[in-house]
Amino acid sequence: MIKAVRGTRDLLPPETALWNFVESTVRDVFRAYNFQEIRTPIFESTELFARGVGEETDIVSKEMYTWEDGTRAADFAVYKKWMTARFPGVKSFGEFDPDIARRETPVPIAHLRQERAYIVFGYRTSEEVIEELERAVRLNETKVLQFDELRLVIADPEMKDVGLQVGGMTVKTEIVSIDLPPQSLTLRPEATAGIVRAYIEHNLETRGLNKLYCIGPMFRRERPQKGRYRQFYQIDAEIIGPASAGSESPARDAEVLEMLATLLDRLGIKNWTLELNSVGSSAERAKFNEALRIALDPVKDQMCGDCQRRAVTNPLRVLDCKHPEDQPIIEKLPRISQFLDEDSRKHFDAVQQILRAVGVEFQINDRLVRGLDYYTRTAFEFTHGALGAQNAILGGGRYDGLSEALGGPAAPGIGFAIGEDRLVMSLQESAFAGGALRQPDLYVAPLGAGMNVEAARLARELRRHDLVVDLGDDTFRLKKSFEIAAKAGAKYILIVGENEVKAEAFALKNLITGEQISVPRAELARKIQE
RNA sequence: GUGGGAAUAGCUCAACUGGUAGAGCACCGGACUGUGGCUCCGACGGUUGCGGGUUCGAUUCCCGUUUCCCACCCCA
Structure with missing residues (x-):
């Protein structure tokens, strides 16, 4: 029997009614805050996640569904990178250049013209040959020449042997197959990178402040466990825009958090807890990381095995350790709050002030850290007691430098992702009657x-x-x-x-x-x- | 990727230290040719996840493998 593959599952009625209830409530609540829907592709180029999420994170280094789609070169930049790696010493990219052809010393040259690629290895040749080549290039002919030290290879699978007259001589021709560089693609492991990519690609900064949300499947190649699947669903929202539109304001952080509190209440989720922290700017976090490393060095031998490893690879995560014996040591470690500069501190205070004013309860958790590279300043999690070890139902934070890291304009932002699978699960556990299912009249x-x-x-x-x-x-x-x-x-x-x-x-x-x-x-x- | 547990009918589960694989529910049919839920009767349903091994004989013991569950690693 053919079964759903590992880590995937079918959502069947009547459970699907519950999913629809969640999604329509989400759309309702988000609309009141002027969020609008964006739908991005479920796969993107691998590079997007490597640069956005962080090359060294677990997600990128071992949990992505990645494959090579080798049909054609993506663009000239990608092609050039590939060509350089494959033919070290290639000096020129682009149009045929007669000046290089006249050089005394042979120089390898690569050319890319639309989807056709050809390389000249070590050539030094006569005016007639150069003219012939120029004409071939001008007419966009696909030809292969071999003449003295000249060897011109044109990648074209359609092309068979071709005879060419050069300066009165018949030149022997040769086809060499060049595999165009495959494009590496990845099923999206999270939504933020794709949304920021779309923000940059469509110049959304010209619209001012963007409030966007996205509901859909994400993919991670990890071992399945309770509430964690390889295809899982997320409800994701982002506020992003130029700082002048207010995207950097603590008012945005508070607005997002208040919206989430409203949503959980509307869904009937009881007993949620909002945990809040500031992880600082990337510079502040780097200092903190270093300080942690130094503080851990003399004491790490007394800690659990996990922490000994984390102390070296990812000191921030030591703060997450749940071993009771390690707690006294962890209590004495430096805190990120000691490394925040004036601006970060003020920002964090302002967020808290608004939350108190609007009556959203929260707990400061200065051991709350985020795993993805792009997070800055405000970081948060909403947790729910009845979910076993996976008690976080949503998490998020600010990512002020992400757009620039992806080559876009400065666009501070804040966002979150709700694990929809787990949200639905906690609704089932809190004895949601499921009145959403309409039976036939x-x-x-x-x-x-x-x-x-x-x-x-x-x-x-x-x-x-x-x-x-x-x-x-x-x-x-x-x-x-x-x-x-x-x-x-x-x-x-x-x-x-x-x-x-x-x-x-x-x-x-x-x-x-x-x-x-x-x-x-x-x-x-x-x-x-x- | 690591560790532990599990896998028997569509579902929930039995089967004594190793002796022919069973029940309830569901499904289908009949009692009842145009009137449901109740009742009674009957039928259907299985390579015991898969592959090896030990044995006269394996659902049971051993090894491998796959999948699921729980946890770890990690994490929105």
Whole structure:
């Protein structure tokens, strides 16, 4: 049997009703804050995540779904990089250059012209040959020349051997296949990088402040466990724009946090906790990291195995350690708050001040750190008790330098991602009744050969009155129709048999009370809606 | 990637130190040719995840493997 692959799963009814409830509530709440939807591709070039999320993070180094799509060169920059790696010493890229061809010393040269690539190795040749080459290039011909020290290779799989007259001589030609560099693609492991990429690509900074959200699947190649799948769903929102539009303001941080508190309340999530910290600018964090490393060096041998490793690879994560024996040591370590400069400190204070004013409760957790490289200043998590080891249902923070790291304009931003799988799970655990599932108002039971036709007509009429109508088949015995209608939870069953069609009045039975009446065709919809 | 547990009918689970694989529910049919839920009767349903090994004999013991669950690593 073919099964859903490891770490993926089917979402089946009636659970899907719960997902729709979550998503429509999200859209409702976000709209009140003027967020608008963006949909980005579920795969992007690998480089985006490597640069955005951070080459050294676990996500990029070992948890991405990455493959090579080798159909064509992505663009000249990528091509040039690849060519240089494959043919060290290549000196020139671009159009055919007769000046280089006249040099005394042979120079390897690579050319890229649209999708055709050709390389000249070690050439030094006559004016006639140069002219011939110039013409070939001008006419965009695909040819291969071999003449004395000249060897011109043109990549073109269509091309067979071609004879070429150069200066009265027939030149032997040769095809050398050049594999164009494959493009590395990756299924998105998170949404922020793609959204910032779109922000840059479409010049969204010209619109001022952008409030964007995105709901969809993400992918991580990690071992599945409770609430963590290889294809998982995230609800992601970002506020991003030029600083002049207010994107850097602590008011944005507070607005996002207040919106999340509202959303969780609206969804009926009880007992959530907001944990808040500032991780500082990247410079401040670098200093902090160094200080941690120094402080850990003399004491790390007394700590658990994990911490000994983290002390070297990622000192920040030592703060996350849950080993009771390590806590006294961790308590004495330096804190990020000691490394914040005046601006970062003021920013963080302002966020807290607004949260208090609007009545959103929070806890400062100065051991809260983020795993992705791009986070700066405000970092936060909402946790929920009943989720086992995976108690965080959403997390996020500010990423003031991300746009620039991806080659875009300065665009401070703040965002978060909600793990939708886990959010739905916690709704199920808090005994959400699932009233979102609408059961049929009516089951139409055609009775006897040929009655499918009349039943279809009636069903169509009644559905236009916004009734949920399910439809049987005229080969069913009436008993079977009743059983199916009852199992589907239909409120009414309508019998469409020969007698009814003749009389233009149909037997309508209330499956809850058991009451049955004969209703003229024209009054059916009204009667059912009562 | 590491560790522990698990895998038997569509679902939930039995099967005594190793002796022919079973129940409840669901599904289908009948009792009941145009009236459901209740009741009764019947039928269907399996390479015991897969592959090796030990044994006269393996669902049971051993090894490998796959998947799931829990945790670790890590993390929105």
